[in-house]
Amino acid sequence: MGKEGCEQGVTGVPRLEIIGVTGLPEIAVGTRLGQGIADACAAQGTPILNGDVLVVTQKIVSKAEGRLVRLSSVDPSPLAISFAETSGRDPRLVELVLRESRSIVRMEPERGVVITETLHGFVCANSGIDASNVPGDDFVALLPEDSDASARRILEEIVGTSSLTGVAVVVSDTFGRAWREGHVNFAIGAAGIAPLRDYRGIPDAVGKMMTVTQIADIDELAASAELVMGKTANIPAAIVRGHRFFGGEAGYKPLIRPRANDLFR
Amino acid sequence: MGKEGCEQGVTGVPRLEIIGVTGLPEIAVGTRLGQGIADACAAQGTPILNGDVLVVTQKIVSKAEGRLVRLSSVDPSPLAISFAETSGRDPRLVELVLRESRSIVRMEPERGVVITETLHGFVCANSGIDASNVPGDDFVALLPEDSDASARRILEEIVGTSSLTGVAVVVSDTFGRAWREGHVNFAIGAAGIAPLRDYRGIPDAVGKMMTVTQIADIDELAASAELVMGKTANIPAAIVRGHRFFGGEAGYKPLIRPRANDLFR
Numbered sequence: 161m162g163k164e165g166c167e168q169g170v171t172g173v174p175r176l177e178i179i180g181v182t183g184l185p186e187i188a189v190g191t192r193l194g195q196g197i198a199d200a201c202a203a204q205g206t207p208i209l210n211g212d213v214l215v216v217t218q219k220i221v222s223k224a225e226g227r228l229v230r231l232s233s234v235d236p237s238p239l240a241i242s243f244a245e246t247s248g249r250d251p252r253l254v255e256l257v258l259r260e261s262r263s264i265v266r267m268e269p270e271r272g273v274v275i276t277e278t279l280h281g282f283v284c285a286n287s288g289i290d291a292s293n294v295p296g297d298d299f300v301a302l303l304p305e306d307s308d309a310s311a312r313r314i315l316e317e318i319v320g321t322s323s324l325t326g327v328a329v330v331v332s333d334t335f336g337r338a339w340r341e342g343h344v345n346f347a348i349g350a351a352g353i354a355p356l357r358d359y360r361g362i363p364d365a366v367g368k369m370m371t372v373t374q375i376a377d378i379d380e381l382a383a384s385a386e387l388v389m390g391k392t393a394n395i396p397a398a399i400v401r402g403h404r405f406f407g408g409e410a411g412y413k414p415l416i417r418p419r420a421n422d423l424f425r
Numbered sequence: 426m427g428k429e430g431c432e433q434g435v436t437g438v439p440r441l442e443i444i445g446v447t448g449l450p451e452i453a454v455g456t457r458l459g460q461g462i463a464d465a466c467a468a469q470g471t472p473i474l475n476g477d478v479l480v481v482t483q484k485i486v487s488k489a490e491g492r493l494v495r496l497s498s499v500d501p502s503p504l505a506i507s508f509a510e511t512s513g514r515d516p517r518l519v520e521l522v523l524r525e526s527r528s529i530v531r532m533e534p535e536r537g538v539v540i541t542e543t544l545h546g547f548v549c550a551n552s553g554i555d556a557s558n559v560p561g562d563d564f565v566a567l568l569p570e571d572s573d574a575s576a577r578r579i580l581e582e583i584v585g586t587s588s589l590t591g592v593a594v595v596v597s598d599t600f601g602r603a604w605r606e607g608h609v610n611f612a613i614g615a616a617g618i619a620p621l622r623d624y625r626g627i628p629d630a631v632g633k634m635m636t637v638t639q640i641a642d643i644d645e646l647a648a649s650a651e652l653v654m655g656k657t658a659n660i661p662a663a664i665v666r667g668h669r670f671f672g673g674e675a676g677y678k679p680l681i682r683p684r685a686n687d688l689f690r
Contacts (some may be wrong), residue, residue, distance in 0.1 A: 173447055173469050174653040176658060180439035204438050211608045266688045283604035291636070292629045334640070338603040338689035339548035340611070341682050342621045344648070356607045359656045360689065373656055374555070375599070377606025383609070384482025384649030387668055388439040391624045391638055394441060403652055406470045417606050423538065424603035424689050 174402075179386050180388040181214075181397040184276065189226040194317025194329075197397050208318060211326045213386035213400040217292050218333040218348060219398045220277055221310045222301040229256060231298050247272035253289065253300060260287035260302055265425055278303060281416040282348060283425075285336050292391070307331050307349025308411035315351040328352035328405060331381035338424060345386035347378035347412055354408035355379075355415050377405060439515060439667075443600035444471050445653040446662040453492040459582025459594075462662050471482075471664065473583060476591045478665040482614060483598040485661045486575045487566040496520060496563050512537035518554065518565060523667050525552035525567055530690055543568060546681040548690075550601050557656070572596050572614025573676030576661060579617040593617035597647035603689060610651035612643035612677055618681050619673035620644075641680055642670060 184200045188191065197216065201208050209212065224226065236244070236251035240258055244251035246269035254274065258264075261276035265283055276287045282305070288303040304310040314328040325372075331349035349353065357375040385398035420424060449465045452458070462481065466473050473479065487493065501509070505523055508515035510532035515644065516590060523529075527540035530548055533539075541552045545568065553568040569575040580594040595606035595685035596614035612620065624638040 173471060174445035174658070176443040176653050178441040178649070180442070182438055185432075206438060230528050268688065275688065292633060294629055294633075295631045307430070332640070339568075339682055339687060340641065340644070341680050342639045342644065344644050346605070362657055364657055365457075365659050366558055366560045367557075368557060373599070374607045375651065376605065376609050379605070379607065379609050379653075380648040380652055383645040384441075384443070385650060386640065387645055387649060387665075388441050391640070392629055393439070394629055394630050400652075415606050417604055422604060423533065423540065 176384075176400065176402040178384055178388050179399040179401065180393075180395040181399065182395055184220070184394075184396060187220045187223040189224065191224045192317055192319070193220060193224045194217070198318050198320075198322070199329055199361070200397075201399065205328075206270075206323065208322075208324060208327060208399065209401065210324055210403070211404075212345065213328045213353060213381055213399050213403055214314070214318065215330045215331060215332050215389075215400060216314060217389060217396045218288070218303060218307070218323055218331055219305070221314075221349075222249040223294075223330055224379075225304055225310065227302040227304060228294060228299045229302060229340050231300060241341070243267065243269050243274070246270065256289055256300065257287045261291060272414055277425075278313035279305075280307060280348070281413070282335075282382045288348075303333070303348065304331065308351065308413075309349075311349040311351035311411070312409075319388055326352075326407065330378045330381050330385075332385065334386070345389075347376075347415065350378045350411050351409065353378060353381075353404040354410050355412060357406070369411075379415065441649075441665065441667040442665040443649055443653050445658075445660040446664065447660055449659075449661060450483070450641070452485045452488040453673065455484075455684065457582055458485060458489045458490045461580035462579070462584050463587075465662075466664065467605060471593060473587075473589060473664065474666065475589055476613075476669075478593045478595060478618060478646055478668055478670065479578060479579070479583065479648055480595045480597050480654075480663050480665060482654060482661045483553070483568060483572070483577075483596055484566055485593045486569050486579075486596055487613075488559075490497060490569055492567040492569060494563045494567060496565060508539070511535065515541050518529065518551075521552035521554055521567065521613050522552045523567065525554060532624070540544070542690075544570075544679070545572060545613070547600075548600075553613075559617060564645065567593045568598070569596065573616065573678075574614075576614040576676070577674075591617075591672065593672070595650075597650065610647040610654075612641075612680065615643045615676050616674065617672055618643060618646075619671040619675050621675060622671070643677070644680065657686070 229359040234252035235254035240255035266275040359373040499517035501520040505520035531540040599608040
């Protein structure tokens with residue numbers, strides 16, 4: 161595994177392919193996702209190969225792990241009720257957002273915005289909870305409880321009895337960002353791949369040592385996979401083929417900026 | 426041009442290919458970048474095709490547009506000198522950062538950090554100025570003055586006398602982010618492609634209307650291209666092939682969150 165971030169073909173031209181995974185069945189609690197994804201890849205004529213990165217959307221992971229919650233089962237707190245009254249949002253949803261957070265970064269009832277630090281440490285809107293692509297009017301999906309463990313389970317099932325090596329799994333979700341409009345798909349969990357590509361101490365193309373550059377490799381992989389997954393297309397996973405990455409079990413945690421270094425909380 | 430964000434082959438499997446552009450000559454002021462990129466693509470056996478998106482790194486755009494500045498030509502202000510003394514940074518570089526900004530978002534001499542809003546409206550470290558991949562010890566590269574105009578010029582040269590249609594250009598740069606470690610390649614300019622993919626009012630995979638989802642399409646394209654471009658590999662451009670996008674001349678501006686809606690300034 162090298163430093164350049166991609167396979168180079170015989171011609172020296174770096175190429176990467178992103179292949180959507182179609183034909184996955186509806187995901188139920190307990191569905192063996194890794195097995196299902198491997199089967200779906202094979203069935204569509206693109207079996208998983210050595211070196212592939214599988215990007216899997218959070219929504220199907222949450223479904224498989226039973227992380228759908230029925231709103232009618234939620235008893236909202238006074239804080240949730242108060243926020244909901246001003247913002248016009250559902251107090252039971254607000255209650256779940258609060259329960260899934262370990263700190264509140266911004267809470268602005270007039271704008272209807274809650275930005276939290278989730279129990280994992282991600283800073284995002286609504287603790288990552290939403291109802292899109294969740295069947296039924298009364299259910300919402302929470303993030304996986306331990307998204308690195310989710311990625312590891314999927315990877316183990318994919319590698320399982322096969323002879324695959326050097327395969328990695330990234331669990332992804334769309335994030336809003338400070339200062340920029342539009343959502344971008346980023347990583348919330350990973351297995352078999354280091355989250356950061358580190359150029360510190362490596363000479364750049366003109367021979368200068370790079371001092372601060374680390375690339376959020378698994379975030380860029382998640383973003384690239386979204387280009388084929390879309391939001392409406394029933395393509396909840398993608399293969400990224402040809403990306404040269406570092407193996408490792410570090411998961412998402414190195415992507416979380418320590419609070420002491422964070423200028424925007 | 427459809428809504429799904431990718432080409433579907435005859436088998437219905439969505440695929441996208443990312444191809445690094447190699448063999449570009451060293452870029453000098455006045456280099457016709459679009460022509461050079463089209464020639465390099467042809468020379469490596471991957472000529473630009475209808476529907477391709479070309480992602481081009483800011484650094485070569487700045488070089489072609491004469492946006493390299495000699496530090497020894499810069500006379501630092503008292504503010505720049507004061508910040509430089511505490512932070513240990515070069516006062517002339519700090520001076521350029523201030524000149525290229527229209528507001529200061531964070532300025533913390535003890536940490537050596539300046540986060541500015543650039544003249545374009547991007548919020549980023551150091552107004553996007555850096556010295557990596559710039560030859561010589563005394564030069565740094567500023568962002569292009571009008572990065573949408575840069576993208577348009579490159580696109581015009583690529584399309585030029587060819588019969589290409591539906592080609593787009595994205596100019597990219599690596600950005601740090603609030604809350605998350607690691608840099609990610611995002612868009613700073615675009616031509617021939619709408620910056621946002623809009624799902625509002627479109628049913629999701631279970632038929633619910635999506636109410637807030639806009640995907641920053643050109644940011645995800647920039648991120649995906651970085652996977653083959655890397656930082657050290659002399660691959661300053663990439664073709665993204667198979668992405669179904671909306672044409673348009675809107676450029677980067679819709680990605681800039683209006684200050685009134687921004688919770689993190």
